[in-house]
Amino acid sequence: MRIIAADSGSALLNSDFKAQLTLSTAAVVIDPPYTHPFAIREQQALKRIDDRSVILDELKLCLELARQYRPDAVHVDVTLNSLDLASISAEELLKTIPSKLARRFMEPLAPYMVEVAREIRRTCGAPVLLVGKESVPVRVAELTAGAHGVLRGARKALNEGVKVLIGLPRACTSKVADGRLTLVSLLPAEEDVEGYAADEEGVLMRVQLREYVNPVASGFKMIEVNPKEVEGATG
Amino acid sequence: MRIIAADSGSALLNSDFKAQLTLSTAAVVIDPPYTHPFAIREQQALKRIDDRSVILDELKLCLELARQYRPDAVHVDVTLNSLDLASISAEELLKTIPSKLARRFMEPLAPYMVEVAREIRRTCGAPVLLVGKESVPVRVAELTAGAHGVLRGARKALNEGVKVLIGLPRACTSKVADGRLTLVSLLPAEEDVEGYAADEEGVLMRVQLREYVNPVASGFKMIEVNPKEVEGATG
């Protein structure tokens, strides 16, 4: 089964280690064994961490990939009993949201979400499932967005000549190899689940990355990026 | 302390990776260090995944083992503050269930549960504790049932000449060695906790097992079983 999923990940932290801005939104194409992306579409996010409108960007990226890759299902980062967003109305969607607060956040977005979901179904016939936290492809999308977010943060550190603190997605760790930054899941039963970003501009060679636990967000790691001081270096 | 516990595990998945039928129910005898079964009683389950009547089969298997192995305590896969099911009435049991829905499911079963629990106590004096998710022996029983469920699924694949998809219990992985299929826990602090099934009929040599993450059930793995194509094979 081929699945397309999207999520957003990695955040700029302030000096108190609190997440401020989401850095990246990514959609991924996943084939068996469902552990890593086969194709990626990504864009900068730069939205406030509590801005749920990223869901629309996520759906639009899924639509773009769906046109090219013909998935059997699309997974969305909204957890609502795996309902098919392409088969319900905005009103039905809102009625199924148990939390009043979440419903209010979703209300202005619901009609647009349903519209893009129906366009996805028209394009490739796939259901658009609100499977959210249950979905491994959504997790792969989160790690993929997270990896791109680290690259975006590293580029910012380099361009502005400043230290940048980046909060990673929940329970993952970074590695740099083969011209890629990869985020590997640390959750039980996700040993092989990962996302990555290709470092096409060679940003990673020009910065220093240090990974820490985030002291105010148990279960999350963070990366401190510093531009390398190359002047006067002997190496 | 000797503990007897029971649970059900592994499920037949449909082509959307959704669990349909529970495959196996097992009771286990556990001695220190409480990580693996010392003795096992197992039976086919084949009940719908939401059919709570498996609890009666689980209790009956505990009773059978209790007669032979004289436990100090029996652990049941119902989480109700570790109440002793052998010391309360069906009415008291139902009153302690906080969720209305769970209470309605339990209502027709409660009198029978209490009856078997009292029989267990008469047999060996042990309390029958509703310790559920807090119990490591219940986890060992779940992994043991899960391992037997994989064997049952493999036998089905072999007998019917079809591919079979089996969903494993939460956060565990399989290994085949020494004529056994073992499920090992992947949860934190459960490194050595496992259950197994002896492959007495040599089923495992005649099928191919592939383990994947279940893409629609984060934290769960699944096994795809295919009968080996032996005709014309040279190896």
Add this chain to the structure above:
Amino acid sequence: MRIIAADSGSALLNSDFKAQLTLSTAAVVIDPPYTHPFAIREQQALKRIDDRSVILDELKLCLELARQYRPDAVHVDVTLNSLDLASISAEELLKTIPSKLARRFMEPLAPYMVEVAREIRRTCGAPVLLVGKESVPVRVAELTAGAHGVLRGARKALNEGVKVLIGLPRACTSKVADGRLTLVSLLPAEEDVEGYAADEEGVLMRVQLREYVNPVASGFKMIEVNPKEVEGATG
């Protein structure tokens, strides 16, 4: 950033493996990379496992360390949206506690908590954050208290010549090396997070430690301590 945090950990278990008495309260000074204590203040707890008044001892130990180590923030093992306890009144504190039961437990303690928190702020200017379960320094304090608790339990076994059962903090394992007992976290993304206790009296050489899973507390390990039988030993 320098953080001071406190927590209590390890408990005496009864023969049914149920926690009875908390063994140790510890405050720790944490510097980057936030994974282990830089300085420790510890005291015996010996309070009932549900006695929330340990929070006052924890705050007082934080105050003592704050005088000497000038932290940027203090983390408390109460999870209330990271509120600053030094900036609110006891009434405001109680109003923010959602659970009625928790509020009733906290009511007699709140004025004293606020008083110590304000004293901490007067001493070093640091906020006293109710970050609780989100805090890695609180986890380090829990593991540090837990390690001291094991030593205290071992001393009890030695002094009284009896077997002692000690329940460890959630999801950690013990190791003995370099004259220390260390508790290492087993939670995802906490690979390097640990606390320790220096065995200055050489207690560990005179007892035998065996670590088990706690069969009635899934995710928790326990340690059985037995005084070594040295009389007549040939080794």
